[in-house]
Amino acid sequence: MTQHATRERRTRSDGERTRAAILDAAVKLSTVDGLEGLTIGNLAKSLRMSKGGLYAHFGSKEELQLATVDAAAAIFTTEVVSPSLSAQPGVRQLLAFCDSYFDHLERRTFPGGCFFAGATLEMGTHHGPVQERVARFHTGFIQLIHQYIRTAVDNHELAETEDPRALALELNGVLLAVDTNFVMYDDQTVLELGRRVVRRRLGVTEGDS
Amino acid sequence: MTQHATRERRTRSDGERTRAAILDAAVKLSTVDGLEGLTIGNLAKSLRMSKGGLYAHFGSKEELQLATVDAAAAIFTTEVVSPSLSAQPGVRQLLAFCDSYFDHLERRTFPGGCFFAGATLEMGTHHGPVQERVARFHTGFIQLIHQYIRTAVDNHELAETEDPRALALELNGVLLAVDTNFVMYDDQTVLELGRRVVRRRLGVTEGDS
DNA sequence: TGACAGAAAGAACGACCGTTCGTACTCTTC
DNA sequence: GAAGAGTACGAACGGTCGTTCTTTCTGTCA
Numbered sequence: 001m002t003q004h005a006t007r008e009r010r011t012r013s014d015g016e017r018t019r020a021a022i023l024d025a026a027v028k029l030s031t032v033d034g035l036e037g038l039t040i041g042n043l044a045k046s047l048r049m050s051k052g053g054l055y056a057h058f059g060s061k062e063e064l065q066l067a068t069v070d071a072a073a074a075i076f077t078t079e080v081v082s083p084s085l086s087a088q089p090g091v092r093q094l095l096a097f098c099d100s101y102f103d104h105l106e107r108r109t110f111p112g113g114c115f116f117a118g119a120t121l122e123m124g125t126h127h128g129p130v131q132e133r134v135a136r137f138h139t140g141f142i143q144l145i146h147q148y149i150r151t152a153v154d155n156h157e158l159a160e161t162e163d164p165r166a167l168a169l170e171l172n173g174v175l176l177a178v179d180t181n182f183v184m185y186d187d188q189t190v191l192e193l194g195r196r197v198v199r200r201r202l203g204v205t206e207g208d209s
Numbered sequence: 210m211t212q213h214a215t216r217e218r219r220t221r222s223d224g225e226r227t228r229a230a231i232l233d234a235a236v237k238l239s240t241v242d243g244l245e246g247l248t249i250g251n252l253a254k255s256l257r258m259s260k261g262g263l264y265a266h267f268g269s270k271e272e273l274q275l276a277t278v279d280a281a282a283a284i285f286t287t288e289v290v291s292p293s294l295s296a297q298p299g300v301r302q303l304l305a306f307c308d309s310y311f312d313h314l315e316r317r318t319f320p321g322g323c324f325f326a327g328a329t330l331e332m333g334t335h336h337g338p339v340q341e342r343v344a345r346f347h348t349g350f351i352q353l354i355h356q357y358i359r360t361a362v363d364n365h366e367l368a369e370t371e372d373p374r375a376l377a378l379e380l381n382g383v384l385l386a387v388d389t390n391f392v393m394y395d396d397q398t399v400l401e402l403g404r405r406v407v408r409r410r411l412g413v414t415e416g417d418s
Numbered sequence: 419t420g421a422c423a424g425a426a427a428g429a430a431c432g433a434c435c436g437t438t439c440g441t442a443c444t445c446t447t448c
Numbered sequence: 449g450a451a452g453a454g455t456a457c458g459a460a461c462g463g464t465c466g467t468t469c470t471t472t473c474t475g476t477c478a
Binding site: 031032033034036037111112113117118120121122123124125126131135138165166169170172173174175176177178179180181183184185190193194196197200201 | 240242245246320327329330332334335344347374378379381382383384385387388389390392394399402403405406409410
C-alpha cells in the first residue's frame with residue numbers, strides 16, 4: 001500500500017501566498033458587494049490576474065465563498081474574539097468584545113463594515129453549505145457571549161435575574177445597529193455612542209479599562 | 210399654449226394593475242436576493258411575463274429599484290409605522306412600533322425578513338440614488354423614534370436622563386438582532402424574546418396593551 | 419367608430435457570469 | 449539537471465445580465 005492512498009494536493013509556497021492574497025481581496029470585496037455579489041471576474045481584476053488562474057486555487061465559486069467565510073472568521077477571531085478571551089472573566093470580557101468590535105469597525109478592517117453582519121443577513125434565506133458555515137460561526141460567537149454573561153452573573157457583576165439570552169440579544173443588537181449606521185452614514189460618532197450604551201447596560205463606570 | 214406643454218405619460222388602468230403586481234413581486238424577491246440581486250429576468254419569470262414587457266413600466270433597473278424601495282416603504286408604513294402613530298403618545302407609541310415590527314416579521318410580510326434591515330446593510334456602501342432613497346427612509350423612521358422618546362420623557366414615562374439617541378440605537382438594535390436571528394434560524398421564539406426585552410427596557414409592566 | 423397611445427411579447431444586442439481546457443512556466447524534489 | 453506537480457494564462461463555452469427595438473394587441477377617448 002502506497003503512502004499516497006488518498007492523494008493529497010501539496011501546495012507550493014508561491015501558491016500559498018497567492019491564495020492568501022486572493023482570500024484577502026475576496027473578504028474585502030464581499031463586505032462591499034456581498035458573498036453572492038462577489039464575482040470571479042471582479043476578484044481577478046482587483047488582483048490583476050486571470051479568471052483561469054483563480055481556478056488553480058478554488059474549484060468553484062462555492063468553494064471560494066466557503067474559504068472566504070473562513071478567512072473572514074479568522075480575521076474576526078483575531079481582532080474581536082481573541083482580545084475578549086484574554087480579558088478578565090466576566091463583564092470585562094463582554095466589554096472587551098464589544099469594544100474590540102467597535103475598534104475593528106473604526107479602523108475599517110473590512111471596507112464594507114462587519115463581514116458577519118452582512119453575511120448573516122444576506123445568506124439567511126440562501127440555504128446551502130455557505131449559509132451553514134456562516135450560521136455556525138454566528139452561533140459560536142453568540143454562545144461565547146452567553147458564557148461571558150453566565151460567568152459575570154456567577155461573579156455577581158450582573159444581577160442574578162439577568163437572562164443571558166436576552167442580554168446577548170441586546171448586545172448583539174447594539175453591535176448591529178452601530179455597524180449599520182456607521183456604514184450607511186459614515187458616522188464616526190455612533191461608535192462612541194455604542195461604547196457608552198454598552199457600558200451603561202453592563203453597569204460599568206467610567207475609568208474601567 | 211396647449212395643455213400638453215409638458216407631455217405627461219398617462220397610464221392605463223390595466224397597466225396600473227400590472228405595475229402594482231410587478232412591485233409586489235419585486236419587493237418580495239428583493240428581501241430574499243437583495244436589491245442588487247434582484248434581476249429583470251427572475252422578476253419577469255416569477256410574474257410569467259417577458260423582460261421587454263417590464264420595460265413598459267420601468268425605463269431602467271435603477272428606476273425599478275427606486276420604485277421597489279418606495280413600495281416597500283409604503284408597506285412598512287402601513288404595517289409598522291401607522292399602528293404606532295395611532296397609539297397613545299409616548300411609551301405606548303414606542304411599544305406599538307416595536308410590537309408591530311415583530312408582528313410583521315411573524316406574519317412574514319416579506320419572505321426574507323425586514324426589507325429595510327437588508328436594504329440598509331446592502332446599499333450602505335453602494336452610493337447612488339437608490340442608497341439615498343433607502344437612507345432617507347431609514348433616517349425618517351429613526352427620527353420618529355427620537356420623537357416618541359422625547360414625548361415619553363416629557364410625559365415622565367421615561368427618566369429625564371434618558372438620551373434619545375442612545376435609546377433609539379438600542380431599540381433599533383433589538384429589532385435588527387431579532388430580524389437577523391428570525392431569518393437565519395427560522396426561530397419563532399426570538400420574537401417573544403424581543404417583545405420581552407423591549408418591554409423591560411421601556412419599563413412597561415405586563416398587562417399593558 | 420376611428421385614431422391614438424399605452425401595454426406586452428419576443429428577438430436581438432454586447433457585456434459579463436461561472437466554468438473548462440490546452441498550454442506554458444516554475445518551484446520542488448530526487 | 450531531469451521529472452513531475454503546482455501555478456497561471458488566455459481563449460472559449462453556454463447562459464444570463466440589462467437594455468433596445470419592432471411588432472401586435474387593446475384600453476381610452478374624441
